[in-house]
Amino acid sequence: MSRVYPDSRPRGLSPVMLSTFGKAHFSNARSGAPPLVDFSVWERTELYFAGEVGHPPGIGSLGFAGGPTGIITTPAGAATGSLVGGGVGWASGMIYCAKGAGPKFRGNQRQNKAANDAKRDAERETGKRMSADQEEKFHDLITKQGFDYGEMVKIAVAILSGEAY
């Protein structure tokens, strides 16, 4: 598998998802939209988002809607990749990322950020702020459950709404 990038690869951006077969599950958690991209035919795929990673498109703190801002795909044996514009556009993605929206997150840190973003999103949704007691409860409820972002938002909303106690 060769690393081939088109000349237009944005500088300063890091790929957030590398080579995969099968469908990528980036459907919007709220709308229930189907997966945006089927990678099954690609040997290598890289996605670039306009904001931080770790949460489904459309809910990010930077508010981009509709999915990745750009996708570079390199099919097996191809010499160059192709660029597919997303809902916001490639240029804006470069601007957002070049300015930096926080530390880079990998592995566990990405999961940590997803949980943190889930709490913040639930706060926005309910118009309430979590107390330390509620944050503790949130962590008690998600302990070792392996919840995804959408599930954690629901739990946080339930706590803030007094439905989980």
Next chain:
Amino acid sequence: MDIRAEIRNAISSLNGKAAWGLVRTHGSMFFLEMGNPISRPSQIKPHGESHFLVELCHWRFEASESVLVGSEDDPTFIDATFDNLKLGYVQDAEILIPSHDLQIKFSSGIVFKTFTTSTEATDQWTQWQLFGPEEYVWISDGGGHLQRKKRDEPVRT
């Protein structure tokens, strides 16, 4: 009292308390309990009279000869290590300035350390929270701020 002096006092008050209940919650975030377990009305699980909730920061547990587990290890490895780690009592707990990193030495010889790795973290990213034995919680934000809040008070304004 200055907030840093206050949290130094709160952290040094952990000395001599039994450390237990290391449980990963999600990613590399985890609880570390200290002192006797207490069931409070607001809690769905018993927690120590004092306990840390370590969130958006890097950390590791190390012995004199090796690193035992760290925040970028595989979650299954973290869980297995936490299940078997016997920390003993807190021998010396301190907070480092200006990062507010924690350094806690246990009677087992194991040392727990947190460390900030970015200047871009913001107040929206809590490094750790120390739930005290009474109504107060001390919160170290990624932005370098320390706060003391009541348990039922919003962490962020």
